[in-house]
Amino acid sequence: MSTVKVRFAPSPTGYLHAGNVRTAVVTWLFARSQGGHFLLRIDDTDTERSKAEYEEDIESAMVWLGLDWDEKARQRDRFDRYEEVIEQLKADGRLYACYETPDELALKRKALLSRGLPPIYDRAALELTDAQIAKHEAEGRKPHWRFKLNHDPIEWDDMVRGAVKFEGSDLSDPVLIRENGVPLYHLCSVIDDMDYDITHVMRGEDHVSNTAAHIQMFEAMGHKPPVFAHLPMISDKEGGKLSKRLGSMSARDFRDNEKLEPMAIVSLLARLGSADPIVPFSSLEPLIKEFDLTKFSKGAPKFDMDELLRLNQKIIQDTPFEDVNVRLANMGMEDLDEGFWNAVRPNLHKLEDIKDWWQVAKGPVEPIIEDEAYVTLALEMLPAEPWTEETWSEWTGKLKEATGRKGKELFMPLRQALTGMSHGPEMPLMMTLIGPEKVKNRLSKSRKAA
Numbered sequence: 001m002s003t004v005k006v007r008f009a010p011s012p013t014g015y016l017h018a019g020n021v022r023t024a025v026v027t028w029l030f031a032r033s034q035g036g037h038f039l040l041r042i043d044d045t046d047t048e049r050s051k052a053e054y055e056e057d058i059e060s061a062m063v064w065l066g067l068d069w070d071e072k073a074r075q076r077d078r079f080d081r082y083e084e085v086i087e088q089l090k091a092d093g094r095l096y097a098c099y100e101t102p103d104e105l106a107l108k109r110k111a112l113l114s115r116g117l118p119p120i121y122d123r124a125a126l127e128l129t130d131a132q133i134a135k136h137e138a139e140g141r142k143p144h145w146r147f148k149l150n151h152d153p154i155e156w157d158d159m160v161r162g163a164v165k166f167e168g169s170d171l172s173d174p175v176l177i178r179e180n181g182v183p184l185y186h187l188c189s190v191i192d193d194m195d196y197d198i199t200h201v202m203r204g205e206d207h208v209s210n211t212a213a214h215i216q217m218f219e220a221m222g223h224k225p226p227v228f229a230h231l232p233m234i235s236d237k238e239g240g241k242l243s244k245r246l247g248s249m250s251a252r253d254f255r256d257n258e259k260l261e262p263m264a265i266v267s268l269l270a271r272l273g274s275a276d277p278i279v280p281f282s283s284l285e286p287l288i289k290e291f292d293l294t295k296f297s298k299g300a301p302k303f304d305m306d307e308l309l310r311l312n313q314k315i316i317q318d319t320p321f322e323d324v325n326v327r328l329a330n331m332g333m334e335d336l337d338e339g340f341w342n343a344v345r346p347n348l349h350k351l352e353d354i355k356d357w358w359q360v361a362k363g364p365v366e367p368i369i370e371d372e373a374y375v376t377l378a379l380e381m382l383p384a385e386p387w388t389e390e391t392w393s394e395w396t397g398k399l400k401e402a403t404g405r406k407g408k409e410l411f412m413p414l415r416q417a418l419t420g421m422s423h424g425p426e427m428p429l430m431m432t433l434i435g436p437e438k439v440k441n442r443l444s445k446s447r448k449a450a
């Protein structure tokens, strides 16, 4: 049995955005490719900003993307456990009380920066006398608590970044408990990773310096740190920071506003930044089979919306009717059959586009008729029923003979009269899908809806 155990740990403080989705996809593929265990962990210790609505959004996005989980945990269910560890860390002298206000800390920061120094916390709290502490307490100040880092080198072998090295003395002692007594992300995350036996932590590069502190925290808790993999941040097409629009784009935007296929997003995000080519996948299985984290590089990969749209188009065009008929029925097209699907799918960019073609087939449409004489002749020359896919060439063949027209001149007025548009699916198919009655109506009623 595999011993791999990973977690995806979003904070329910907003909708699941593209960066999170990518971490989820990569973490999930890693777990599944290793036969491992995937924990969905809701990092909701920030009780003010965490909302049930966002937790639901996370779950529904995961389900939509096809990413299942073996286990779910919520940090807010674990405060008692965090308290136990806090007591131990205090007893071990690794947590110390600090009384600075946010303003005082900001001032210290500014002073250091203005002298060209890194804004590392000066540990002034460790020098407080009992009298000073008593004075702060008497003033009603509540302490926040910092983890005391050892000033030693911190090194790890990152699965994406290779050898990473920090000096403990280059880092600020992280705040683990707020003034109101609520433990913060760093502490809860490390305790959970330890208690749930997480073997591999995958997350964004923005957490690299956190990881340095976390490694010492694992050690302080007597636990071996997991293996880390930090994925580079995604940049835009030009290599700059992801624009606000794309960066804040959420799974629900992709689903509800952009109307994209989940597998288009998964196909893109699963391989963004990896040496494996980005190609459309209709299901997760082949992606699991081919997943290889060692192929990811630390350079920032580029997110290109056009590429996502191309993947979407390809996936839709490759989808057989049986995989889409329930969705079509839910979109109000119950009687749309396989013949129609096969005829129009090469013209779809998004599934949603089918509504336009359904409308063309069902009517009403506004025919475009510029050359009434030609269209009237076309009406007179319509082949006998029943119609087949050969009917169109029979009809246009006769019209060609009668008028001497060819190419666009021959076909376009017919397409425009029948569909009210100048482009679209193949006319031999479209003509039979519209059917004789509506074709006659559209050709004869000139500008009237049919």
Ligand code: GLU
Residues within 6 Å of the ligand: 009, 010, 011, 043, 189, 202, 203, 207
């Ligand atoms: N809740 C954290 C975040 O969303 C989790 C980071 C981690 O994976 O440890 O950034």
